[in-house]
Amino acid sequence: MSTATSAPxxxxxxxxxxxxxxxxxxxxxxxxxxxxQVVVVLGPSGSGKSTLCRAINRLEPIxxxxxxxxxxxxxxxxxxxxxxxxxxxxxxxxxxxxAHKTILDNVTLAPQKVRKVSSGDARKTAMELLERVGIAxxxxxxxxxxxxxxxxxxxxxxxxxxxxxxxxxxEPTSALDPEMVQEVLDTMTSLADExxxxxxxxxxxxxxxxxxxxxxxxxxxxxxxxxxxSDFFTAPKSERAKDxxxxxxxx
Amino acid sequence: xFDFLSEYDVLGAxxxxxxxxxxxxxxxxxxxxxxxxxxxxxxPLMRGFATAYINLMRNTPLTLIILACSLGLNQTLGMTLxxxxxxxxxxxxxILGFIAYTATFVxxxxxxxxxTVPVGQAEAARALGLGFTQVLGIVVLPQAFRxxxxxxxxxxxxxxxxxxxxxxxxxxxxxxxxxEMIENESDKIFLVFAIFALGFVILTLPTxxxxxxxxxKAAVKR
Ligand SMILES: Nc1ncnc2c1ncn2[C@@H]1O[C@H](COP(=O)(O)OP(=O)(O)OP(=O)(O)O)[C@@H](O)[C@H]1O
Ligand SMILES: [Mg+2]
Numbered sequence: 001m002s003t004a005t006s007a008p009x010x011x012x013x014x015x016x017x018x019x020x021x022x023x024x025x026x027x028x029x030x031x032x033x034x035x036x037q038v039v040v041v042l043g044p045s046g047s048g049k050s051t052l053c054r055a056i057n058r059l060e061p062i063x064x065x066x067x068x069x070x071x072x073x074x075x076x077x078x079x080x081x082x083x084x085x086x087x088x089x090x091x092x093x094x095x096x097x098x099a100h101k102t103i104l105d106n107v108t109l110a111p112q113k114v115r116k117v118s119s120g121d122a123r124k125t126a127m128e129l130l131e132r133v134g135i136a137x138x139x140x141x142x143x144x145x146x147x148x149x150x151x152x153x154x155x156x157x158x159x160x161x162x163x164x165x166x167x168x169x170x171e172p173t174s175a176l177d178p179e180m181v182q183e184v185l186d187t188m189t190s191l192a193d194e195x196x197x198x199x200x201x202x203x204x205x206x207x208x209x210x211x212x213x214x215x216x217x218x219x220x221x222x223x224x225x226x227x228x229x230s231d232f233f234t235a236p237k238s239e240r241a242k243d244x245x246x247x248x249x250x251x
Numbered sequence: 252x253f254d255f256l257s258e259y260d261v262l263g264a265x266x267x268x269x270x271x272x273x274x275x276x277x278x279x280x281x282x283x284x285x286x287x288x289x290x291x292x293x294x295p296l297m298r299g300f301a302t303a304y305i306n307l308m309r310n311t312p313l314t315l316i317i318l319a320c321s322l323g324l325n326q327t328l329g330m331t332l333x334x335x336x337x338x339x340x341x342x343x344x345x346i347l348g349f350i351a352y353t354a355t356f357v358x359x360x361x362x363x364x365x366x367t368v369p370v371g372q373a374e375a376a377r378a379l380g381l382g383f384t385q386v387l388g389i390v391v392l393p394q395a396f397r398x399x400x401x402x403x404x405x406x407x408x409x410x411x412x413x414x415x416x417x418x419x420x421x422x423x424x425x426x427x428x429x430x431e432m433i434e435n436e437s438d439k440i441f442l443v444f445a446i447f448a449l450g451f452v453i454l455t456l457p458t459x460x461x462x463x464x465x466x467x468k469a470a471v472k473r
Contacts, residue, residue: 057378079382086380096375099471100394110379113389144472155375162379 008071009034010166010197011056016065018051018221025051026062027221033166038198040208040229043218044244049201052218053170056199057088070165086114089159089167093175095151097143097158103130104139107158115162122161129157133187149180153187166197173204205248209233217241255436256446264428265450271346271414271424272454276407278350283357287395288387290362301358309355313416316352320344321420338421345417353410360402364395369473400466407462408455425450 011033018026025048033039041049054060056067058074058081067074069088075081097106107126111117117125130136133153135146143151152172159167169188173181185207192198192211202208208215208229215232217225219240225232236242289301308316321344324330332347334340368391376390396403415426429447433440 059374059378082377082380082382084380085378088378090375090378092371092375094369094371096369096371098372098375098390099473100397109389110376110381113385114380142472158379 007035008068010037010070011199012068012071013052013056014066016052016055016062016067018048018055018060018062025221026055029065029221029223031216031223031226033197033199035197036195037213038192038196038200038211039214039216040212041199041201041216041218042203042208042232042244047218048221049218050170053090053168053199053201056168057085057090059090082114086110086162087165089162089164091152091155091159091167091169091172093171095143095148095155095175097151097155099143102140102142103135103146103154106143106154107161110158111161126157126161129160130154133157134183147180148176149183152176152180152184156184156187156191160191166199167191169198169200169202171201171203173202203248205233217244219244252442255439259428259432261425261428261446261450264423264425265454267342267422268411268414268424269454271342271349271417271422272407272411274346275349275353275410275414278346279353279357279406279410280403282350283354284361284392286354286358287361287365288384288392290358291365291387293383305355305358308352309359311352313348313352313413314419317345317348317416317420320348338423341420342417342422345414345420345422349410349414349417353406353413356406356409357403360399360406361392361395363402364397364399365391367398368394394471397466397469397471400462400469404459404462404466407458411455411458412451 009032011031013029013031016026016029017024029052041052043049051060055062056069056074058067069084072084075084097103098109101109104123104126107129108119108122111122111125112119127136127139130139133156135150135153135157138146138150138154143154146154156172172188173184176184181204185204188198188200188207189211200207200212212229215225215227215229216223217232217236217238217240224238225236225241227237232241233245236245286301286305289297290305292298321341324347325340325344330344331340332343334343372390372394373386376386381389414424417424418427418430421427425447429443432443436443
C-alpha cells in the first residue's frame with residue numbers, strides 16, 4: 001500500500017493472548033485491518049472470533065500483546081478508553097438496543113451525551129441515518145415493537161451516528177429469521193461500498209465473497225489463514241479450513 | 252360514641268406520619284440509589300463501603316437506630332440538623348434514621364432490578380463511549396427502576412408503618428397519640444385500635460394500588 005508509512009492501519013493486533021481462566025482463547029494473534037478494508041472473520045464455534053472482536057474496543061481485556069486503533073494503543077480505562085470506544089462502532093448479535101428508549105432516542109443518545117451534539121443536530125443526523133437504513137417510519141417506536149431485521153438496522157444506525165472510524169460486527173445476522181438476513185446484509189454492503197473500514201464476524205459466505213477484501217480464518221484461538229475471499233473459498237491451504245468449508249458447503 | 256375524638260388531633264397526628272413517611276421515602280430513594288451505584292461500581296473501596304454499610308444497617312433493629320440518632324447524635328454529639336427546638340430536632344433526626352435504615356432495602360431492591368437488565372444493554376452503552384455513571388444513570392438504572400416498582404412499594408409500605416417507631420423519641424406521629432388515647436380512654440381500647448389501624452390502611456392501600464398500576468405501565472418490553 002502506498003500510504004502505509006503515513007497512515008497506520010486502522011486496527012493492528014500484535015502478539016495478542018487472552019485467557020478465560022485456564023482456557024487459552026486467543027493465541028499470539030497478529031493481524032491488521034487497513035483503512036477502507038472489509039475483513040471477514042470466519043471460523044467454527046468457540047474459535048475466539050467474538051473475543052477478538054470484543055478485545056478491539058476492550059469490552060474484553062487481553063492478557064498480553066498490544067492492540068492499536070488508528071495508530072494508538074488501547075487505553076486501559078477511564079475517559080481515554082471511552083473516547084476510543086466512541087470512535088469504534090460495534091454491532092452485536094442480539095442488537096442490544098436500549099429497551100426503554102425509542103428508536104430515535106437510541107440513535108441520538110450517544111452523540112448528545114458523548115459528543116455533546118445539540119439535540120436538534122443529533123435528531124437531524126439520526127433521521128438521515130434511519131432513512132438510509134430504511135426505517136425512518138419506525139423512529140418513534142420502541143425496540144420491542146420492531147422486527148429483528150429492523151432492530152439490527154436501527155443498531156447499525158445507532159453506531160453510525162457516532163461517525164466511527166471503523167465498525168465491528170459480531171455475527172449481526174445470526175439471531176435473525178432467515179427472511180430478514182438479507183436486509184441487514186444489504187445495509188452492511190452499502191456501508192462497505194462507501195469505504196467504511198469494517199471487521200465482520202459472520203457465517204454468511206455470500207457476504208464474505210461479495211463484500212470482503214480479506215478473509216481471516218480462525219480455529220482454536222489461532223489465525224490459521226489470512227487471504228482474499230477467492231483464494232480462501234477456492235483454494236484453502238490448511239486442513240482445518242478445508243474441513244470447515246466442507247461442513248458449511250454440505251449443509 | 253365518637254364524641255371523645257374531638258378532644259384529640261387524630262388528623263394532625265396522621266399528617267405528621269405522612270410527612271415522616273414522605274421525607275424519609277425521598278431521602279431513602281436517593282441514598283439507596285447511590286448505595287446501589289456504589290455496590291456495582293468498579294472501585295473496590297466503594298463496593299466495600301456499601302456492603303459494610305448495608306450489612307450493619309439492615310441487621311440493626313430500627314428502634315436502636317432511631318434511639319441512636321436521638322441519644323447519640325443529638326444529645327451526645329450535639330447534632331441538631333438546624334432544628335429550632337427539641338421537638339423539631341427529634342423529628343428531623345427520626346427522618347435521618349429512617350433514611351439510613353430504609354435506604355438499605357431500597358438499595359437491595361434496585362440491585363435486584365439491575366440484575367434483570369441484560370448485560371448487553373450496558374455493553375452497548377459502553378461500546379458507544381458512555382462512562383460508568385452515564386451507563387448506570389441513563390441505561391441501566393432507568394430500566395432497573397421500572398422492574399422493581401413492586402418491591403419498592405413494599406419498602407414504602409413498611410416504611411409508613413415503621414414511622415411509628417419515631418414515637419420512642421417523642422415525635423408526635425399517629426402511634427404516640429394512640430398510646431395517649433389508650434391510656435385516657437381505657438373503655439374504648441378496641442375502638443381506638445380500630446381507628447388507627449384504619450388510618451394506616453387508608454394511607455397504605457391506595458399507595459399499593461396506585462404504584463401497582465404504575466408498575467404495569469412502566470414495565471420495559473423486551
Ligand atoms: N466470558 C467468558 N468466560 C469464560 N469463557 C468464555 C467467555 N466467553 C467466551 N468463552 C470461551 O472462549 C472461547 C471462545 O469464545 P468466542 O465467543 O470468542 O467464540 P466464537 O468464535 O465467537 O464462537 P461462536 O461462533 O459460537 O460465537 C469459547 O470456548 C468460549 O466458551
Ligand atoms: Mg461469537
